[in-house]
Amino acid sequence: MPGQTVFRNGKFTREDPAHEADAALKAFPELAYSDEKVDAWVEETATNLAGALVVLKRLAKFQLRVARAVAQLYLEVRALRQK
Amino acid sequence: MPMYAYDGDGRITNAVIGSPTWQATKEQMGFSVLETDEIVKREDYYIVGGRMAPKAGVVLTPDKAEIAAEDQDRAVVAVRVAVKDPPASIQIEVDGVPVEVHLADGQGQLPPITSPLEHVFSIRVSDQVKFNDNGGCVVAAEEQE
Numbered sequence: 001m002p003g004q005t006v007f008r009n010g011k012f013t014r015e016d017p018a019h020e021a022d023a024a025l026k027a028f029p030e031l032a033y034s035d036e037k038v039d040a041w042v043e044e045t046a047t048n049l050a051g052a053l054v055v056l057k058r059l060a061k062f063q064l065r066v067a068r069a070v071a072q073l074y075l076e077v078r079a080l081r082q083k
Numbered sequence: 084m085p086m087y088a089y090d091g092d093g094r095i096t097n098a099v100i101g102s103p104t105w106q107a108t109k110e111q112m113g114f115s116v117l118e119t120d121e122i123v124k125r126e127d128y129y130i131v132g133g134r135m136a137p138k139a140g141v142v143l144t145p146d147k148a149e150i151a152a153e154d155q156d157r158a159v160v161a162v163r164v165a166v167k168d169p170p171a172s173i174q175i176e177v178d179g180v181p182v183e184v185h186l187a188d189g190q191g192q193l194p195p196i197t198s199p200l201e202h203v204f205s206i207r208v209s210d211q212v213k214f215n216d217n218g219g220c221v222v223a224a225e226e227q228e
Binding site for chain 2: 003
């Protein structure tokens, strides 16, 4: 099986960098986008006001996902420090 | 008479009705040989100070044989060393990763086992010479549908 068993933070667990990369991509598929791909998409989509709104909404939703992930990480780190 | 060849750690490697020739061959290979009228099972004994000693039985019991492959589920393995004067601690390995488990009256428990991935964890006593864990135990992390 891929990965390795480690003893960390007082428990045994299994780690696999490939699995963690997959998990990150699932949460943020934008990680797979290149700058060129983003440029092309914006230029193809924001050709009128409706298209510009589509781009803005997608950007806002992305920022919300980032905020949720950061908040979750903050709470987990705080909980770890309190142990 | 039975003869038992053993290595530097006391691990019995062969048990035969031997001969001086067999003994000499084993000693040339770097093993020691004990000749005794005791007939024992290799997996239950080891040799220390030139004498047979019974291995201490260790029972490893997980509270769950299966956990979900996500970080929230966990299994805890209880450790029991079944001897008259148990040690104060014993080293246990999870997939070869060692941890010292403190014992009170021969009983203790491992830190929790958890996994975000599918995997079968193998738990065994590190010292397989002096202890007999009967193959140890396993904890399986399974994807939940």
